[in-house]
Amino acid sequence: MKGGMARLILVLGAICFASGFGLAMVYEITKEPIAYQKKLEVIRSLAAVLPGLEIDPDSQYRDLAGKDGDTVRVFRSEDGDGVVGVAFQVIAPDGYSGNIYIMMGVLPDGTLGGIEILSHAETPGLGAPITEERWKGIFKGRSLENTDLRVKKDGGDIDQMTGATISPRAVTGAVKKGLEWFRDNRDNILSAEEASS
Amino acid sequence: MTNTVLSPAPHLRTTKTIETAMYSVILALLPGAAVGMYFFGLNAIRVIALSIVLCVAFEALALRIRGRGMEPLKDGSAVLTGLLLAMNLPSNSPAWLILIGCVVAILMTKHVYGGLGYNSFNPALVARVFLLISFPVVMTSWPEPKSFTLSLDTVTKATPLGDMKMSLLLNGNLGDIANMSLMDPFIGRLGGSLGEISALALLAGGIFLIARGIITWHIPVTYITTVFVMTWIYWLLDPVKYASPVFHMVTGGLMLGAIFMATDYVTSPITPKGMIVFGVGCGAITVFIRLFGGYPEGVSFAILLMNAATPLIDRYTQPRVFGYPTRKEAKA
Amino acid sequence: MSGYGVEFTKGLWSENPVFRMVLGLCPALAVTNTVVNSIAMGLATMFVLLCSNTVVSTLRNFIPDKVRIPSFIIIIASFVTIVDLTMAAWAHPIHKTLGLFVPLIVVNCLILGRSEAFASRHPVLRSVVDGLGMGVGFTIALITIGAVREILGSGTFLGYSVLGAGYTDMLVMILPPGAFLAMGALLGMFNAVDHRR
Numbered sequence: 050m051k052g053g054m055a056r057l058i059l060v061l062g063a064i065c066f067a068s069g070f071g072l073a074m075v076y077e078i079t080k081e082p083i084a085y086q087k088k089l090e091v092i093r094s095l096a097a098v099l100p101g102l103e104i105d106p107d108s109q110y111r112d113l114a115g116k117d118g119d120t121v122r123v124f125r126s127e128d129g130d131g132v133v134g135v136a137f138q139v140i141a142p143d144g145y146s147g148n149i150y151i152m153m154g155v156l157p158d159g160t161l162g163g164i165e166i167l168s169h170a171e172t173p174g175l176g177a178p179i180t181e182e183r184w185k186g187i188f189k190g191r192s193l194e195n196t197d198l199r200v201k202k203d204g205g206d207i208d209q210m211t212g213a214t215i216s217p218r219a220v221t222g223a224v225k226k227g228l229e230w231f232r233d234n235r236d237n238i239l240s241a242e243e244a245s246s
Numbered sequence: 247m248t249n250t251v252l253s254p255a256p257h258l259r260t261t262k263t264i265e266t267a268m269y270s271v272i273l274a275l276l277p278g279a280a281v282g283m284y285f286f287g288l289n290a291i292r293v294i295a296l297s298i299v300l301c302v303a304f305e306a307l308a309l310r311i312r313g314r315g316m317e318p319l320k321d322g323s324a325v326l327t328g329l330l331l332a333m334n335l336p337s338n339s340p341a342w343l344i345l346i347g348c349v350v351a352i353l354m355t356k357h358v359y360g361g362l363g364y365n366s367f368n369p370a371l372v373a374r375v376f377l378l379i380s381f382p383v384v385m386t387s388w389p390e391p392k393s394f395t396l397s398l399d400t401v402t403k404a405t406p407l408g409d410m411k412m413s414l415l416l417n418g419n420l421g422d423i424a425n426m427s428l429m430d431p432f433i434g435r436l437g438g439s440l441g442e443i444s445a446l447a448l449l450a451g452g453i454f455l456i457a458r459g460i461i462t463w464h465i466p467v468t469y470i471t472t473v474f475v476m477t478w479i480y481w482l483l484d485p486v487k488y489a490s491p492v493f494h495m496v497t498g499g500l501m502l503g504a505i506f507m508a509t510d511y512v513t514s515p516i517t518p519k520g521m522i523v524f525g526v527g528c529g530a531i532t533v534f535i536r537l538f539g540g541y542p543e544g545v546s547f548a549i550l551l552m553n554a555a556t557p558l559i560d561r562y563t564q565p566r567v568f569g570y571p572t573r574k575e576a577k578a
Numbered sequence: 579m580s581g582y583g584v585e586f587t588k589g590l591w592s593e594n595p596v597f598r599m600v601l602g603l604c605p606a607l608a609v610t611n612t613v614v615n616s617i618a619m620g621l622a623t624m625f626v627l628l629c630s631n632t633v634v635s636t637l638r639n640f641i642p643d644k645v646r647i648p649s650f651i652i653i654i655a656s657f658v659t660i661v662d663l664t665m666a667a668w669a670h671p672i673h674k675t676l677g678l679f680v681p682l683i684v685v686n687c688l689i690l691g692r693s694e695a696f697a698s699r700h701p702v703l704r705s706v707v708d709g710l711g712m713g714v715g716f717t718i719a720l721i722t723i724g725a726v727r728e729i730l731g732s733g734t735f736l737g738y739s740v741l742g743a744g745y746t747d748m749l750v751m752i753l754p755p756g757a758f759l760a761m762g763a764l765l766g767m768f769n770a771v772d773h774r775r
Contacts, residue, residue, distance in 0.1 A: 068656040082667035380750040
């Protein structure tokens, strides 16, 4: 029986070793492309919310304190004269199911460059149209001053889609909060120097 | 001997047949349907007629496909399903919606499982829930009730339960409905499905059915009482966030569900004890969905969930077979 | 060598993994809400099936009976990880949509079933053909379910509108219950066709 046992261990060990070796190789090969894809994802969302501005997500950002003690990573696009646009992520916790993650781009004067839905778990077909270009486009150029950032059903200026009010309301609310946070921390966000905290 | 009809037990004859039961229930539904017709006008009549005709047509089709002959068509169960389905739809339902509903009710829920008596879920309710999940926009655009009119144009209006959920979500309180008159919904002047709007008319139908012995009191009374007691407790705890029990009585599909759909012979328990368990379960689930769920109304879901539990309830509430000892006696 | 044709075609119809053997239902029900997802999941599963069948068949005389199940699982898990990493690197969006269901291919009983019931008892070439047939059958089954659900639930096929703008989406079909409804209806149809024969 002893020889049998040794063989079992040997075979299983050999298979594990081969498998581990193979996986290590695949991991090495795919490591860079995966990192690149993740970066590309951020770049795409930044390009969508700040059209025409260039940002390198690896270097042009600043981590600031958010409203609730969390950290907000603010991506900043700069030219010779200073910051020309910032983008940061906000979370709408009151969607129909789960959090809605939104990237929003804000210009220095406080108007929206655009919004992008990063991920959501809303009911397909019902709440999901928030990801449609024609709805997200409504936000471009809006600011706290020129727009009542609430859905029309609640007396605001943002069109909700037929039937589904909850998802647009959640997104609109989160964007409004984001803009308010930008307004309250504008100097800190736009300043050239890292604020001491 | 070609006329011999084979049928399962019981063989003790009574004057009560499937037909009398079905047509009595249909008769009892008529006041509720009439109120719907009065407030929603021609539209309501169109929905009811279309639903009944389509359900009967699909029943005939299913019987033909299954080679069963047209005899069961006379039992009235398809007419009842059609009427119940219509009463669960908004009065401005387009024809295609009713068509899909009838396919789901008759073909998918009833005949796939073997026809009347074999389906584990109430066909009209399955159809309603299928439509509600599939077409939430169409299924929740309730026309505003007005006195009888021939016009087909309607203004849509949310149900009081929908208003309540929305207001709670927005402002954290009950909003307007805290002060609304409860007499209107009692008579039937409120937004909602075609046949659920008048608690009064539905109650009258229920009393008629109990008086004629078509249904027993167990399910409707325990169901409604459970909802009343539970919503009352929550109301006492926090009247700002929870509506009064009377409000919960007269709005939504509670009366229609408790009296006409939870009592379906095929899909509810047989014994009185089982019926009480069933009624309490329906009531509790309804309250939980209405107060804490994503949907404003929970009657259909509650009844369907309890339908699923019916075989289990029947199993544990089996009466003692005559001559056999009870479990306790057997152990002793 | 005759019989290879039969070995291949049995996976398509007479032993179709989903509709005849009712195996691999987790992905068949969970990710078939669009045709694109169905294709991706089908191909990923087919790749794993093909590779694991090949390796298991090659090693069939080397692996002792007592440790065959752990050995099979290690082999399958390795290939699943390879697929997972590869998709993350070069098919990022679809990898994001399929999410957890790619790693879950490990526990797809179809794959272990083929290793245990076929590859460990047959020569390599025959196992490859078997894996290919089963994989294609599985993919076709997924696409069929996906097509029914996407057309009824979103009015589209592969993202292109097929039912016109007037169609009201039957949302239930792209939600979880729709998977069971579509699956049930298709199973019924398969059985009906079989009875006719």
